[in-house]
Amino acid sequence: MKLRSWLLLPTWLAMVLLFAAPLVIVLIYSMLTRGVYGGVEHPWTAESYQRLIDPLYLVILLRSFIMALVATALCLVFAFPAALFISRAPRHKNLYLQLVMLPFWTSFLVRTYAWMFLLRDTGLINTVLQSLGIIHEPLQMLYTNGAVLLGLVYGYLPFMVLPIYAILERLDPSLTEAAADLGARPLRAVFSVVIPLSRPGIIAGCVLVFIPCLGAYLTPDLLGGGRTVMVGNLVQNQFTTARDWPFGSAASIFLMVLVTALVWIFLRRQSEQLA
DSSP, X not given: OOHHHHHHHXXXXXXXXXXXXXXXXHHHHHTSEEOBTBSEESSOOXXXXXXXXXXXXXXXXXXHHHHHHHHHHHHHHHHHHHHHHHHHOSSOXXXXXXXXXXXXXXXXXXXXXXHHXXXXXXSHHHHHHHHTTSOSSOOOOSSSHHHHHHHHHHHHHHXXXXXXXXXXXXXXXXXXXXXXXXXXXXXXXXXXXXXXXXXXXXXXXXXXXXXXXXXOOHHHHHHSTTSSOOHHHHXXXXXXXXXXXXXXXXXXXXXXXXXXXXXXXXXXXXXXXXX
């Protein structure tokens, strides 16, 4: 066996034990029957997959896709100017990057609870607005779709900033200078030169944000308060409250296959356009 194969052996073992084996178990569970008291038992059946076409679950799937797409779009809108600013900053560039990564130093759960304290009826935002006389009654900000979107954008925004910054950092400033010499205004130069050249970073950031947003369950559960049910919450409830492991496994497999197919089609089209 070649040295390269020996060096790759630990990685292959980790992939088999931590990814392939659990995936096979989930696939097997999805084809079994729910036990009387939970768990799984025979006979083999595809009933769990057939239940996925129920309108109730299709609505949850559609809501999850819409929320993930909107969150990804918002992350892109906020991340690109930030990444462009950091890449063009003459000083303190490392400081700005550390500020982008600063939320990772704190638990995601703690940060989500912090937003709950800010958005609730007696939270800081409503208290300040009432003290200033802007509102007379607390605004319903928590347990709404807007709160879930806010949590998703806040949680995954750095995953959009960093890939775009990595591309913009290597971008030759003389290209924008040439565009200015040809009469392009700064905004026109950004849309005509900078954004097209930063497309690989934008694609990577969209993929890194869209996939975890689609499968998120902690943010919708805490900030949505059970009113905004997404696919991640559906899967989590099947394995805990409902104890319907086959259906939870089927929903997981279906979501994984669907997302993999969509991302593959998206990346293939983008690679064809870049070619």
